[in-house]
Amino acid sequence: MEIDPFIFRLSIFILSIFIGYYVVWSVTPSLHTPLMSVTNAISSVIIVGAIIAGLAGNSDTIFNTSSIFGFLAISLAAINIFGGFLVTQRMLAMYKKKKKDK
Amino acid sequence: MLSANLSAIFYLISGVLFILALRGLSSPETSRQGNFFGILGMIIAITVTFLSIGNFSTGFVVVLIFLLIGGLIGAFIAYKIPMTAMPELVAGFHSLVGLAAVFVAIAAFLNPEAFNLGSPGNIKLGSLIEMSIGAAVGAITFSGSIIAFLKLQGIMSGSPITFKGQHPLNALILISIIVINLSTLLYTIF
Numbered sequence: 485m486e487i488d489p490f491i492f493r494l495s496i497f498i499l500s501i502f503i504g505y506y507v508v509w510s511v512t513p514s515l516h517t518p519l520m521s522v523t524n525a526i527s528s529v530i531i532v533g534a535i536i537a538g539l540a541g542n543s544d545t546i547f548n549t550s551s552i553f554g555f556l557a558i559s560l561a562a563i564n565i566f567g568g569f570l571v572t573q574r575m576l577a578m579y580k581k582k583k584k585d586k
Numbered sequence: 587m588l589s590a591n592l593s594a595i596f597y598l599i600s601g602v603l604f605i606l607a608l609r610g611l612s613s614p615e616t617s618r619q620g621n622f623f624g625i626l627g628m629i630i631a632i633t634v635t636f637l638s639i640g641n642f643s644t645g646f647v648v649v650l651i652f653l654l655i656g657g658l659i660g661a662f663i664a665y666k667i668p669m670t671a672m673p674e675l676v677a678g679f680h681s682l683v684g685l686a687a688v689f690v691a692i693a694a695f696l697n698p699e700a701f702n703l704g705s706p707g708n709i710k711l712g713s714l715i716e717m718s719i720g721a722a723v724g725a726i727t728f729s730g731s732i733i734a735f736l737k738l739q740g741i742m743s744g745s746p747i748t749f750k751g752q753h754p755l756n757a758l759i760l761i762s763i764i765v766i767n768l769s770t771l772l773y774t775i776f
Contacts, residue, residue: 490712503605511612519611521676522624526604527683529628530690531653532597532635533701537693538649539641540700546645550697555652557689560682562656563663565628567679570664572611572621575672579614 518575525568531561587640596634603627674738677731684727691721711771718767 511519537554588596604627610620636646660679667675694701694717695709703713736742 488712490710490715493712493716504608507605507608507612512614515611515614515617517672517676518617518621519608521672521679522607522611522621524676524680524683525628526607526624527680528686529600529604529631530683530687532631533690533694534686535632535635535649536639536700537690537697538652539636539639539645540697546648548697550693550700551645553689553693553696555648557686557693558649558652559656559659560686560689562653563660564656564679564682564686565660566657567660567664568676569621569625569628570661571667571672571675571679572624573618574664574669576617576621578669579617 514579518572518579521568521572521575525565525572528561528564528568531558531565534558534561588634588638590638593634593638596630600627600630600634603630671739674735677734677738681728681731681735684724684729684731687724688721688728691717691724714771715767718770722763722767 508519508523534554534557538551538558540551540554603623607620607624607627610616610618610623612620636642663675694703694713696706698704698706698709698713701713704710709717733742737744
C-alpha cells in the first residue's frame with residue numbers, strides 16, 4: 485500500500501513544529517530580536533513557490549494572472565531575504581562590539 | 587534540469603541549514619555562524635528552484651528583475667534604518683512574507699499545473715487543504731504584523747484594544763475561516 489504524499493508532508497510539518505519549539509526554547513533574551521529577524525528571513529523561503537509561479541508561463545503567457553502574483557510575491561519575499569539577513573548581520577556586529585567594550 | 591529527487595535532496599540540505607541557523611542564533615558565540623547558515627540555505631533553495639525548472643527564457647529575466655528590485659529595496663532599508671527601529675522593522679518585514687504567501691497560494695490556485703498539483707478546477711484534495719490554510723495563515727500574518735509594526739512605531743497605542751464581545755467575534759471569524767475553507771473543498775470535490 486502506498487502512502488499518500490499529503491501524509492508525508494503533514495509528517496514533515498508536524499515534526500518541524502517540534503524542531504522550531506525546541507530550537508528556540510533556550511535563547512538568551514538579548515538575542516531575541518536577531519532571532520526574530522533571522523526567522524523572518526528564513527520564512528521568505530516562500531520565494532521558491534513564487535519563482536515556480538513566475539516561471540510557469542511560456543514566452544506568450546509570461547504575464548498571465550498567476551505569474552503576475554508570482555512576480556509580486558518574488559519582490560516581497562526578496563525584500564525580506566536581503567533585508568532580513570543584512571539587518572541581522574548589523575545587529576550581531578553591534579553585539580560583538582558591545583562585548584569588546586566591556 | 588535537476589531531477590525531482592535530486593532537488594528534493596538539495597531542499598532537505600537547505601532545510602537542515604535553516605534549522606542550524608536558528609540553533610546558531612540561540613547563543614552569542616555561534617550567532618554570526620547561524621546567520622551565515624541561513625544565507626547559505628536560502629542561496630541553495632533559490633538556485634535549486636531555478637535549476638529544477640530549467641526555464642531560462644524571457645520569464646527567467648523577468649523573475650530576476652523582480653528579485654533584484656525586491657533585493658535592492660530590502661538592502662537599502664536594512665542599511666538606512668536606525669538601530670533603535672529594529673523591532674518594528676522586523677515586524678514590517680514580516681508582514682511582507684504573509685502577503686507573499688497569500689500571493690503564492692493565489693498563483694498556485696490559478697495555475698496548479700506549474701506546481702504539479704493537478705489542473706485548474708481539478709486540484710488534488712491535499713493540495714487544496716494546504717493552499718487554503720496557507721492563504722489564511724498568510725493573511726493573518728500580514729494583518730497581525732502590520733498592527734505590531736504600528737504599535738512598535740507608536741502610531742497606534744500599545745495598550746491592548748478590547749471591546750465587548752471580542753472573544754465571540756474572534757471565535758466567529760475562526761469558524762468562518764474553517765467553514766469557507768471546507769465549503770471550497772467540498773465545492774471542488776463534488
